[in-house]
Amino acid sequence: MKRYVYALAVATILSTPAMAAKIGVSMDKFDDNFLTVLRNGMSDYAKTVPGVSLQIEDAKDDVSKQLSQVQNFIANKVDAIIVNPVDTSATPAITKLAAEAGVPLVYVNRLPADLDQLGPKASAVVSDEKESGTYEAQQICKLLGGKGDILVIEGQLSNQAAVQRTKDVHEVIATPECSGIKIVAEQTANWDRTQGQNLMTNWLSKGMKFDAVVSNNDEMAIGAIQAMKAAGVDTKKAIVGGVDATQDALASMKAGDLKVTVFQNAAGQGKGAVDTALALASGKTVDKWVKIPFELVTPDNLDKYAKKN
Incomplete structure (x- = not known):
């Protein structure tokens, strides 16, 4: 039976001795x-x-470019590869390349579609997206008193995190305590602040009525807030939520605009990915899924997260 236990994975990784290694990212x-x-x-x-x-290479949001980068890492005989997937549904091809070359592979931040098929030299250091969207939606439900109309801004639809976070929202509003909440519009803005702003501007120009905005990430939430301000909406009273707890998001929350976010430990994921890559490169066994926990952030505990991301 596979172990998906964060504490055990960390214990394994931390016991790995320092080693000379070149890692392609x-x-x-x-x-x-x-x-x-x-x-x-x-x-x-x-x-x-x-x-x-x-x-470290930039795939520029291009699946083919990312695949080519992995091929080049293998050709250059790196000791391990870390991939932040452009498209999580395209990971089987990357996994196959690394496995055939015998190069340790670590996916970071986004859960690969083929998680259950990863071999002994591959792992994923990813937070559990079932937590992220759930924490966000539950807090917004609480702020709404369990009823109201919401707008959902989705991330990139080919991305596992976007799919799961949106699914989380649907599951939360299906619970008895939140069943008075209705989704009046749901559309992607591809994780992008400008696209989030444009989408919200479009919704507002159509006279869309809503009580809260639930965004799959902070960037799109901030874009939505900017559009609302431009349209004369009082963002101090409006309810807008996101995920990631970026510094920009925390500043927006401090200003009274963003009401909810969920801390995703980017630095923790980065450190975990390097540690896991080194563990695999030295022949250690690690869990297939090393989980980095999400944490709810509200104005009440904002100061705790001010310098984490």
Whole structure:
């Protein structure tokens, strides 16, 4: 039976001795606030481990480019590969390449579609998205008193996190205490602040009535808030939620605009990915899924998270 236990995985990783290793890292894209924190977390941590170097590449949100980067890492004989997937449904091809070459592979931040098929030299360091959207939706339900109309802004539809976070929202409003909540519109803004702003502007121009906005991430939530401000909506009274607890999101919450976010430990995921890659490269056995917990953030506990991301 597979173990998906964070504590056990960490214990295994921390027992791994320092080793000289070159790790190839392919990121979905550099132009993303959360992924920048994740990337910097990996880079900063690797600098503290003697003999470890990272070669970090930008896939520019292109599946083919990411696959090519993985091929190049293998050709350059790296000791391990870390991938932040562009499209989680495309991970089987990456897994196959690494497995055939015998190179340890770690997926970070986004759960691969083929998690259950990963071999002994592969793992995923990913937070459980069942927590993220659930925490966000439950808190918004609480703020609404269990009833009202909501708008849902989705992330990239090919991405497992977006799919799961939206599913979480649907599951929460199906519970008895939140059954008075109705989704009046649901559309993607591809994790992007500008697209979130444009989508909200479009909804507002159509006269859409709503009591809260539930966004799959903070960037789109901030975009929605910007559109609401431009339209004269009082964002101090409005209810808008996101996920990630980025510094921009925490600043928005401090200003009284964003009411809910969920801390996703980008630096923790980055460190965990490097540790797991080193463990696999040294022949250690690690869990297939190393979970980094999510945490609910509200104005009441905001100060605790001000410098974490």
